[in-house]
Every structure is written in C-alpha cells, then in structure tokens.
Amino acid sequence: MDNRPWLLQYPKEIPAELEYEPKPVHAYLTESARIYANKSALHFMGKELTYKEVYQSSLKLARYLNTIGIKKGDRVAIMLPNCPQAVIAFYGVLYAGAVAVQTNPLYTERELEYQLADSEAKAIISLDILFPRISKIRKNTDLEHIIVTAIKDYLPFPKNVAYPFIQKKQSGIVVSVKHEGNHHLFKSIMSGTSPAAWEDPAFNFEEDLAILQYTGGTTGMPKGVMLTHKNLIANASMCDAWMYKAEKGKEIVLAMLPFFHVYGMTTVLILSVMQGYKMILLPKFDAETTLKTIQKERPTVFPGAPTIYIGLLNHPKINKYDLSSIDSCISGSAPLPVEVQHRFEEVTGGKLVEGYGLSESSPVTHGNFIWENRVSGSIGVPWPDTDAAIFSLETGEPLPPNEVGELAVKGPQVMKGYWKRPEETDAVLKDGWLLTGDLGYMDEDGYFYIVDRKKDIIIAGGYNIYPREVEEVLYEHPGVQEAVVAGIPDPYRGETVKAYVVLKDDASITEEDLNAFTRQYLAAYKVPRVYEFRKELPKTAVGKILRRSLVEEERKKLQNEEIIG
Incomplete structure (x- = not known):
C-alpha cells in the first residue's frame, strides 16, 4: 500500500484487481x-443493425477473407470512418484469425504507403472514394486484395439513393469498382457469402496479436504497436470497472471517437460490444449534428476529446438542445481544461472527467473518478491492475511524492512491443515497466500530474502529430534550408503546429507556397497552421536545433500578450 497510495482513494465499488x-x-x-440477438447494436444515420446482424455479417466477412487466402496472423488494414462497415470489418478480421491494422482515412498516399508496407498488410478494407489513392501505392506494398465499400451501403432509404450525388458534389470523385479479381465489393460479400461458425483451437490469449496500432515518435517514423487480445480485453474490462454505474445491455454510447484511434477502439467499440451497449455512430465531428443527435438519440455515455467538448460549448445554439441524457464522459487524447469540464457538466448535468493513456498501453492507464473525488489538473489515479511510478531521469530510480521525473506504468494493458523494432522496444520496456516519455509527479494521495512531455509530440485536436514527420516533408521543398516544427498553444485545438523555416539564399517562398506543398504529403491535421521565416535557428554547440527554446519563446510571447492585454 505504501507504493500504491491511490488504492486508498478507490470507492468500494471499484476492485483493485480484476480477472480476465x-x-x-x-x-x-x-x-x-x-444474449442480445435482436437488440440494436448500431445506429447510423437512421439505419439500425442488431447484434445478430453484426455478428452474422462479421462471420461472412471472416469466411470470405479465409477463402481469398487470409490466414492466422496475416495483417488486414481497415481504412474506414465510424460506420457499420468499420465494426463488421474489425470483428470480421479477428474472426478470420488475422491482425487488424487500423488506418486513418485522412492519410495521404505517402503516409498510407509507409504503413501498409511496414505492416505487410495483405488486404485492405476501405471506402470507394479512397480506392484511387490505394491503387496508386499498391505496387510498393504487399497488398493482394482491396475490399471496397460505400457509405450508402448502410444508409436507409432515401438517403442511400441521394448520398452518391452528395458525395460527387462534395468530393468530385466517382469510383466504379467491379467485384472481380483482386478487387472485392463489401456489399457483394455480404449478399453472396454464408456465415460460418468461428473456431480457433490454437488461440493464445497472451501472445496472439489483435491489432497493430501505429503511433510515432520524434526520432524515426511511425511504429506499429503490437497489442494482444489480452491487452485490449484487460483495458476494456478496466474501463467497465471504472464506470461501475453503467448498466449492462442498457447504455447508449455516442461513438464519435474514431475507431482507427486506439482510444475509440477500446473505450467505445470493444467495451460497447462486450457490455451489449448500443452505439450511435458518427463518422466525423460537426457541432450542430452532434447536438441534434444527442437530443434525438439520447446517448448516456459520451467519450470524447477536449476539442469536441469545446466545440459543442462554443456553439451559439447549445442552450436550445436537451443534453440531459448524458450521464458520464471520459475525456482523453489531450489535457482537459478545468473550465471546460465545469461548463460541460453545467450544460448536461452529467459527469466529465479526464483520463490518461497512450497507444502502447491500449491506451488507458489513469483516470479521475467519475462519481467520487476528483482533483482538477490531475490525470487521476492508476486503473485496476495498473502500477505507476515516477522515475528519476538521472538515476532511473523511483522518486518520492511531489518530485518530477518520467512517468512509467505497468499492467496487463501494456503492449507486447513495437512491430519489427526490438531495439526501440527495449528502449521503452524495462523490467515490465513502460516508460511513457511524459514528465510528471505523484502527490501523497496517489494522484498523478503531467507537467511536460519528454517527447516533442504535438497533440492538436486529439490527434498525435510527430514533428520529425512534418519536418521531413518541409526539407523536401527545394527552397528550404532548415526547418523545425513545434507545438504552440491554441485555444481550440489545445496545440497547433508551427513551422520555423530558414530559406535558401536564392529562394523566394511564401507561407501559401509551403502550405500547398505540405498538403500534398500530409494529412490535413498535420499541416502547419503557422509559419515563421527566420535567418537562423537556435542550435547547440554540435549543431542540433533547439526546439524547446523555440517553444519557450512562444510561451513567453503568450505571457507578455496576456500581461499587456
């Protein structure tokens, strides 16, 4: 107990240890x-699917995947927004014995090619409008099959008829794919395949991978986090224990967090299916659509990110909507401002608390109590079966309360390692402890606080953005001599991306030029929002650019503006 003071804070309803x-x-x-055969599992823009329908559709896909050669351990990429196909695809891939590689639909060709090549995915399940993008990079990957679906496939009438016209008007893309050869139509698979009973006698709970979740770092390219079935089941079970007032088979979850992000996958998709909840699927965040959906569909659980809650609170008509159905919300992906927490609770009458995690831990390790004592500014306490400690950066030894060091965590949700990267795995996994790279401290009561990031990761709008990746694109511009990217404070996104650029002597480049260039190679949320041209960048004696000093400049500038204001 001396090493786990947080257990004294636990309410009697939350056990310190769980069985899996x-x-x-x-x-x-x-x-x-x-158990819930005829109960609605999914609601999507007016369309409802029961648990029986989702189950049978997943088995159909699994059988088809096996038929085209997908076997145990093969990787299958899923590049879909939150829609019924995303749920069916995830479980279908797992029933087939394969490993799901969740892929962001916003990825550019460059980003997509890297992830597919690194994971050695043999098949991908994606939207029709993304088919041209996949086709262009396919030859540089191990892809053998492309399974295509369309949003309209799971829309009710007359939305399914109108949607193709809306899509053409918005994107200008019209894709026609035939169900032949190595190209497959999701709709044809569902209509022409019989579900088969699932069997996997060789299943290993602790070792078999369920997903490769791609993350990244400031040194090197994105890495595939190997998460086992035990990792995901353990974390979803911890979440269930934390939300002990939630009733099995009765809750309605607003499923807006993308399933291609491990936070949405574990705390929304996997937990909901595990507990028989109904998911209201929203493929993207739009404040007014979200408010209307809450009023009409009456969700009780609303996991999200700070930018989502801020976006709703800033909507001019928020007081015209009835949001009283919301009972509990866990915020993740970025720090939750205290004022946002208080305002959202006043508007909804529900509880909003902050949690903490990372892809390498499936993802959640800490959380504030939903219905008990909460500490503003804290990430809360470790979840059941989870150990946490603050290690000295100098000695590597555990530190006493209130001393700042690196946060480390240990538990059944911690990853198996990085895909094909043993050295990088060894660098962050030490005797079962996962070194998070975040700097923080623990108080005497066992509450943890994050004070800074050891890594230079930028978290903007809940998305992780890795400076090195953006910098590499900037360096490809023929007019750029030096570039460094950092996160600067942003009232809405939490942080936003700023690029500091030194141009070559003969170059004449504008901010608009760089913006157009980077958008060719980076997803929109990674593109710098602010550019600053300089004659030189601060460096160490050996020539390393001092990113942190630039960040410090921005902080001081912001403080001065506040004082003057």
Missing part, C-alpha cells in the same frame, strides 16, 4: 449476439 477470461476480443461479439 482468456478468450479473444471477438468472442464477446459471439456472446452479445446470443
């Missing part, structure tokens, strides 16, 4: 389809 039944993630869909 050694079965795969998809076994919970089998179970929910048996």
Whole structure:
C-alpha cells in the first residue's frame, strides 16, 4: 500500500484487481449476439443493425477473407470512418484469425504507403472514394486484395439513393469498382457469402496479436504497436470497472471517437460490444449534428476529446438542445481544461472527467473518478491492475511524492512491443515497466500530474502529430534550408503546429507556397497552421536545433500578450 497510495482513494465499488477470461476480443461479439440477438447494436444515420446482424455479417466477412487466402496472423488494414462497415470489418478480421491494422482515412498516399508496407498488410478494407489513392501505392506494398465499400451501403432509404450525388458534389470523385479479381465489393460479400461458425483451437490469449496500432515518435517514423487480445480485453474490462454505474445491455454510447484511434477502439467499440451497449455512430465531428443527435438519440455515455467538448460549448445554439441524457464522459487524447469540464457538466448535468493513456498501453492507464473525488489538473489515479511510478531521469530510480521525473506504468494493458523494432522496444520496456516519455509527479494521495512531455509530440485536436514527420516533408521543398516544427498553444485545438523555416539564399517562398506543398504529403491535421521565416535557428554547440527554446519563446510571447492585454 505504501507504493500504491491511490488504492486508498478507490470507492468500494471499484476492485483493485480484476480477472480476465482468456478468450479473444471477438468472442464477446459471439456472446452479445446470443444474449442480445435482436437488440440494436448500431445506429447510423437512421439505419439500425442488431447484434445478430453484426455478428452474422462479421462471420461472412471472416469466411470470405479465409477463402481469398487470409490466414492466422496475416495483417488486414481497415481504412474506414465510424460506420457499420468499420465494426463488421474489425470483428470480421479477428474472426478470420488475422491482425487488424487500423488506418486513418485522412492519410495521404505517402503516409498510407509507409504503413501498409511496414505492416505487410495483405488486404485492405476501405471506402470507394479512397480506392484511387490505394491503387496508386499498391505496387510498393504487399497488398493482394482491396475490399471496397460505400457509405450508402448502410444508409436507409432515401438517403442511400441521394448520398452518391452528395458525395460527387462534395468530393468530385466517382469510383466504379467491379467485384472481380483482386478487387472485392463489401456489399457483394455480404449478399453472396454464408456465415460460418468461428473456431480457433490454437488461440493464445497472451501472445496472439489483435491489432497493430501505429503511433510515432520524434526520432524515426511511425511504429506499429503490437497489442494482444489480452491487452485490449484487460483495458476494456478496466474501463467497465471504472464506470461501475453503467448498466449492462442498457447504455447508449455516442461513438464519435474514431475507431482507427486506439482510444475509440477500446473505450467505445470493444467495451460497447462486450457490455451489449448500443452505439450511435458518427463518422466525423460537426457541432450542430452532434447536438441534434444527442437530443434525438439520447446517448448516456459520451467519450470524447477536449476539442469536441469545446466545440459543442462554443456553439451559439447549445442552450436550445436537451443534453440531459448524458450521464458520464471520459475525456482523453489531450489535457482537459478545468473550465471546460465545469461548463460541460453545467450544460448536461452529467459527469466529465479526464483520463490518461497512450497507444502502447491500449491506451488507458489513469483516470479521475467519475462519481467520487476528483482533483482538477490531475490525470487521476492508476486503473485496476495498473502500477505507476515516477522515475528519476538521472538515476532511473523511483522518486518520492511531489518530485518530477518520467512517468512509467505497468499492467496487463501494456503492449507486447513495437512491430519489427526490438531495439526501440527495449528502449521503452524495462523490467515490465513502460516508460511513457511524459514528465510528471505523484502527490501523497496517489494522484498523478503531467507537467511536460519528454517527447516533442504535438497533440492538436486529439490527434498525435510527430514533428520529425512534418519536418521531413518541409526539407523536401527545394527552397528550404532548415526547418523545425513545434507545438504552440491554441485555444481550440489545445496545440497547433508551427513551422520555423530558414530559406535558401536564392529562394523566394511564401507561407501559401509551403502550405500547398505540405498538403500534398500530409494529412490535413498535420499541416502547419503557422509559419515563421527566420535567418537562423537556435542550435547547440554540435549543431542540433533547439526546439524547446523555440517553444519557450512562444510561451513567453503568450505571457507578455496576456500581461499587456
């Protein structure tokens, strides 16, 4: 107990230790389809699917994947927004014995090619409008099959008829793919395949991978985090224990967090299926659409990110909507401002608390209590079965309360390692401890606080952005001599991306030029929002650019503006 003072804070309803039944993630869909066969599992723009329908559709996809050669351990990429196909695809891939590689639909060709090549994915399940992008980079990957679906496939009438016209008007893209050869139509698979019972006698709860979740770092390219079935089941079970007032089979979850992000996958997708909840699927965030959906569909659980809650609170008509159905919200992906927490609770009457995690821990390790004592500014306490400690950066030894060091965590949700990167795995996994790279401290009561990031990761709007990746694109511009990227404070996104650029002597480049260039190679949320041209950048004696000094300049500038204001 001396090493785990947080356990004294636990309410009697939350156990310090949990038991995990050694079965795969998809076994919970089998179970929910048996218990809640005719209960609505998904709601998507007016369309409802029952648990039985989701289960049978997943088995159809699994059987088809096996038929085209996908076998146990093969990687299958899923490049979809939150829609029924994303749920069916995830469980179908797992039923087939394969490993899901969640891929952001916003990825450019460059980003997509890297992830598919690194994961050695043999198949991808994607939207029709993304088919041209995949086709262009396919030859540089191990892709053998492309399975294509369309949003209209799961829309009710007359939305399914109108949607193609809306899509053409918005994107200008019209794609026609035939169900032949190595190109497959999701709709044809569903209509022409019989579901088959799932069997996997060789299943290993602790070792078998369920997903490769790509993350990144400031040194090197994105890495595939190997998460096992045990990792994901453990974290979803911890979340269930934390939300002990939630009723099995009765909650309605607003599923806006993208499933291609591990936070949305674990705390929304996997937990909902495990507990028989109904998911209201929203493929993207739009404040007014979200407010209307809450009023009409009456969700009780609303996991999100600070930018989502801020966006709703800033909507001029928020007081015209009835948001009283919301009971509990866990915010993640970025620090939650205290004033946002208080305002959102006043508007909804529900509880909003901050949690903490990272892809390498499936993702959640800490959280504030939803219905008990909460500490403003704290990430809360470790979840059940989770150890946490602050290690000295100098000695590597555990530090006493209130001393700042590196946060480390240990528990059944911690990853198996990085895909094909043993050296980088060894650098962050030490005797079972995961070194998070975040600097923080623990108080005497066991509450943890993050004070800074050891890594230079930028978190903008809940998305992780890695400076090195953006910098490499900037360096490819023929007029750029030096470039460094950093996160600067932003009232809405939390942080935003700023690029500091030194141009070559003969170059004449504007901010608009660089913006157009970077948008060719980076997803929109990674593109710098601010550019600053300089004659030189601050460096160490050996020539390393001092990113942190630039960040400090921005902080001082902001403080001066506040004082003057």
